[in-house]
Amino acid sequence: MTSSSRFIGGSGSAWLRPSAVEGWRAVSRQLASAPHEPVTKAVGRLKASYSTAGLDFAGGTAILEALGPAVESAHKSYQLLIEMEARRSVPTWLTVLPRGRLAFRDVLTADVHECFRRAGAFSAHPTRDAVEFLDRLANMARAQANLALVESGRTAERKSFDLEVARCATISGAPPVEWVALDDNSAGFDIRSSRCVDGQARPKLIEVKSCRSSPLQMIVTRHEWQTACRNRDSFVVHLWDIATDQLHELSWEYLQHHMPVDQGNGHWDNATLILRGLHAN
Structure with a gap:
């Protein structure tokens, strides 16, 4: 060597x-x-x-x-x-x-x-040169952190996708589950699935999040929340607890109690929700 x-x-x-x-x-x-x-x-x-x-x-x-x-x-x-x-x-x-x-x-x-x-x-x-040197290193660190987040997010998406494929196999007339985020990361959700309502297959839009901290937390973007509000009956968040491999499925009704609102000239963009007392699905 x-x-x-x-x-x-x-x-x-x-x-x-x-x-x-x-x-x-x-x-x-x-x-x-x-x-x-x-x-x-x-x-x-x-x-x-x-x-x-x-x-x-x-x-x-x-x-x-x-x-x-x-x-x-x-x-x-x-x-x-x-x-x-x-x-x-x-x-x-x-x-x-x-x-x-x-x-x-x-x-x-x-x-x-x-x-x-x-x-x-x-x-x-x-010197300016030394500051630029430190900034380059800091950018490397942020890139590494972002890569880890992307990898964790994709792993969580795969788990939700596989789970939904297995679940939808039991729903009569359910269309194939779609991993939307692989093709379009701007849709406001990651997976298009189905739920059974009165014996019929109905849309289920899933935004997937992952977290390993305690208490659990997640970031919801304004675009994701706007998508949720347009699809209140079908939108859910899959929050995976990486540390315990547990899934928490959160409905629009649950989330809306924790979301910020615009006030005066204030306009929120990303909201960090710290979630305590969740029970695994």
Whole structure:
């Protein structure tokens, strides 16, 4: 297994150490001055020099294999490596970064903290470049969080779809269940199913939500609620408790007691409902 494959598959956090980064920078400078010199020979020359004593040339060489030569600017080199680490391994500190520098600093090891400091992240008067660097990392964190939410949402939709297919098989004359959200995410609901009313198949429109927190909560968009209000008799929310794999089916009648209203110049867009005392269906 090569060093670069370890970087891709593992955490890569061992490389976020100043000794390894400076080893990478030193080897890069040596190769720039002697471009045809083998890496092993360049490292040998550096090890024999008093000025580079204490640098981690094994780690530096591994970074070189994965990322290529370091750039001339020290803080840019640290930024480059930190961003690569964030993309490849999604370390724990990445998820904390959107909360701001104070909370973020508390979760870093001494070596990683020093790497961020050398990247310009903790300056009292950060440059525009350093702020943009932190913003790029924060956007990575948000993208990862959104991906997890999308995956959780799709899993919940699949569970509701399979449940409705099995249930509708017992309803005479029920049309095929449709997973609407796969084709049109703007419909205001996710699944078109059926319910049995007086022995007849009637429409059932399902908006699917998922949550793993306690108490359970969910976000209802204005568009979803407008869709619900136009289809009061057929609209329901399937709220899946991910932690317990339990389903809560919520009717329009239940939801309307908890929804906000526009007042004066106030116009609500998304509503977060915190739901306590729900019982599984």
